Amino acid sequence: MMELTRKGEYAVRGIVYLATRPLDQVCLLSEIASAVDVPQTFLAKIFQQFSKIGLVRSYRGTGGGFVLGRLPENISLLEVVEAVEGPITPNRCVIGEGQCDRVAGCNVHPVWINVQQQTREILANVSLLQLAGK
Amino acid sequence: MMELTRKGEYAVRGIVYLATRPLDQVCLLSEIASAVDVPQTFLAKIFQQFSKIGLVRSYRGTGGGFVLGRLPENISLLEVVEAVEGPITPNRCVIGEGQCDRVAGCNVHPVWINVQQQTREILANVSLLQLAGK
DNA sequence: CCTAAAAAGACATAAATAGTCTTTTAGTTA
DNA sequence: TAACTAAAAGACTATTTATGTCTTTTTAGG
16 A cells, blocks of 8 residues: 555656756656666656656757756655656545545545645655755 | 555445444444445455454354454554555555665655655554544 | 354456557757 | 657557455354
């Protein structure tokens, strides 16, 4: 339970690596993939997701590659994780009413809300800058 | 991510229901299953796991069924969840060294440890008594 | 010995995970 | 402009996990 998938793990590794590189320098996917030991084709999918929401910026063709979309101090671990894993929802019924038919008298519900909030807060307070150790 | 499986959901619902019942009274699995709307055969597996670690006590044959293994105030949500979902490990490498070859210079690691501890603490501080609303 | 009820284990199906492969699009350079 | 480079996009596959079901066995009571 509560386990990050490989996809999430790869995502973090990949973008943290990118954050360790010079920010003005376009970085090849192949370089990232081999540096963090992730299948390149798989990492490609992950970076496409990053790109769509602006976490990274991509350039095609010769001299192409990836750079961070924002300064590493302005990208949180929460954003990275949720970008590929979806929202952090410890229990289905946290998503919203209607999913959980027992919301009314459900004493478990607020506990999961609590877990969700604590977790999000922890992840939101960690930036790529910190993770990159710079 | 961080989502409880159906098994975990059913487990909580089932044992919370049991906690709402008179403690000295043996409760049929069929009653629990229909009360919390879970397939009986599936719930059977879950309660077998509970039984093995003493969360519930089972009686076979006529007049058989289940009772809580301890007082509801002494059973935490954490125990219930971990009984069926396994230990709460947000990231594989939290499990132990050797799993994560990047432990040495890994700045992500302590963050997951933090998430794990916070989550466990929250769940550990909720008892079946509270959840049963008694 | 017949019935009740949980235990145990084999089996089945569906969904999610973890990829791969191929083709297309965009940009660079000779 | 042709050739090359690199990401984007989408189809496809394999493996694992989740979510059960079914059958047989064990234990207990009447």
